[in-house]
Amino acid sequence: MTNAEQQTPAQRLIGDFAPKLVELTDDVLFGDVWARPELSSRDRSLITCAALVAGGNTEQLRSHLARALDNGLTETELKEAITHLAFYAGWPRAMSAITVAKEVFGPDGN
Numbered sequence: 001m002t003n004a005e006q007q008t009p010a011q012r013l014i015g016d017f018a019p020k021l022v023e024l025t026d027d028v029l030f031g032d033v034w035a036r037p038e039l040s041s042r043d044r045s046l047i048t049c050a051a052l053v054a055g056g057n058t059e060q061l062r063s064h065l066a067r068a069l070d071n072g073l074t075e076t077e078l079k080e081a082i083t084h085l086a087f088y089a090g091w092p093r094a095m096s097a098i099t100v101a102k103e104v105f106g107p108d109g110n
Contacts, residue, residue: 009063041071046081049073053082053097054089061097065104075105 010025034044045068052061068078079101086094 042068042073045071045073046077049078050081050085053085053093056093056096058096058100061100062104065101075101 008026010022014022034041045064048064049061049068052064065078069075079098082094082097082101085097
């Protein structure tokens with residue numbers, strides 16, 4: 001395994017530029033918050049994707065959509081969540097999010 005393969009996503013993205021943010025992301029957010037037993041990883045992924053869509057944070061949405069698939073959500077469920085959010089978070093945010101989803105899932109999707 002190469003050094004890049006051993007790094008966390010935060011380490012690859014931010015590196016030594018902001019080491020404390022990398023540490024907090026890896027140790028607290030993903031090492032503690034995501035590991036809490038009160039919600040499944042699947043549920044946390046759905047909540048996180050919904051929050052990112054509602055906040056218009058499409059840059060972070062890309063990696064979280066991929067993570068959501070790994071955590072058991074389907075493309076169909078994620079597309080439906082984005083569609084549902086159009087009515088609560090706003091049409092432009094949903095359209096931006098569905099464009100990101102199309103890039104992540106591929107043009108045909110499931």
